[in-house]
Amino acid sequence: MAFEWFKRKKKNITTSTDEKKDIPKGLWHKTPTGKIIEYEELKANSYVSPEDDFHVRIGSSEYFELLFDNGKFKELDTKVESVDILKFKDTKSYTDRLKEVKAKTKLSESIRNATGKVNGIEMVISCMDFAFIGGSLGSAMGEKIRRAVDFAIKHKLPYMIICQSGGARMQEAAYSLMQMAKVQAKLVQLSEAGLPYIAYLTDPTFGGVTASFAMTADIIMAEPGVLIGFAGPRVIRETIGRDLPEGFQTAEFLQDKGFVDFIVKRKEIKETVSKTVKLLMNK
Template identity: 60%
Template sequence: MAWFKRKEKGINTPTENKKDTPKGLWYKSPTGKVIDTEELEQNFYVSPEDGYHVRIGSHEYFEILFDDNKFKELDPNLTSKDPLKFEDKKKYSDRLKDAQDKTGLKDAVRTAVGKSGGEDIVIACMDFRFIGGSMGSVVGEKIARAADYSLKNKIPFMIISKSGGARMMEAALSLMQLAKTSAKLAQLADANIPYISLCTDPTTGGTTASFAMLGDINISEPGALIGFAGPRVVRDTTGKELPDGFQTAEFVQEHGFLDFISPRQELKRKINLYLDLILNRPVRNVS
């Protein structure tokens, strides 16, 4: 299967360098602000001085959004295969095993059902630590099954996107997930079940081209990178210089692709407020 072997070297950031949460006693934000990691955790992994939102994964988002961090994980043991026998510097099957060993995750998304503000919700959360949050067959299948669970039980659905795009090691199988997940979200729309899309840093590639931009409401955290192709590719294709802040959440909102931007500390309250309003429920005081 020589078609699926990369012959030229490209960008290949080691998985261990794609960290979500900070390690050590202190964390230094990109603007140079230093904060104790325990204080950072208590502040929802947001630097209090400059508002920088540190990348976090499904473990932290579930803790923030589910009441008392109680939830039932859906399809926790679903794992990817290697039907194309893809090989770059190492076999895809070996890279999957390495990613699983280093992250403790089965793949780049976890799905769960639980209560948020006392009401049921299904959440699918991507993890950038697992091969850059790339979208392969398992990511598409777990999101589709979570949408089915939401549809069957008439529970609001939420996806937290954090992805570098489609997983090249699965080629066309990865691209098929765009249509697959989009079709499932269309079924939720037909059944009048709310779907919330939260775009976090980064939300790019095939993720942006499918479920990340199909929410009944599309929201983001401050400063998140949101786009399809990278700035260099866009610049080379259009032959034009890009405006300041291009592909930041604030730029995307200004141009009509986001409904609002929420600091992480207010995320749970705002999501539940939206659901109360759209479902015609009594508005609750959610903290």
């Protein structure tokens, strides 16, 4: 501490360290490629860095604002939340973790359901939030998707999921894995009702979400450069015992191999979704 004071004195710095004015968090954003952009400019550009086209990770609030006309929508199933079914505990209890993440993110679960108009077309959209325990798939997410599908069927509306997940939620063990089958069963009913299902894969989309409903949509779209897969590259490399192609888990690689239909920039997603729905529903 004395040495720090000496350096400040030598440089004629007299302002108390307690009075230093740091740049407010969020005022500037630095992308992985090193580009610096003012936050307001980033927001005006759909949270995409204009110099390198890097798509900054955003959450459900931002996606709903981008997609729904005038940012207006009705949120559904707000009271469906995770519970500690297994009384899971590692360094702390699952219940405590849920309390902490709810307080930190101001979210009640890792996915939100909403209905509103996208370029005049009424839709149901579910959007995951990576900030909530990595957007993990748990029993509450499965139940919220089920209810969203039921709402879409009842009101004869197209359905869309914006995927952003690290995979299954380990604190719920088998209950989490069961959601894959549960959601798939509901999506079959959606298909039988003649209603389209669109998946929009954002960064990252991994684990059980990728292994099920993220890759079974009528139309699969993805943001540029996002990572999509089941397991990480190290795990896959060790399992198959061979080197992997460069960028094999990017949206562009998966599109080239036929797993993704379209790479859609964030600024174009609203127009692309509305046109796709019109085509699928003959509107």
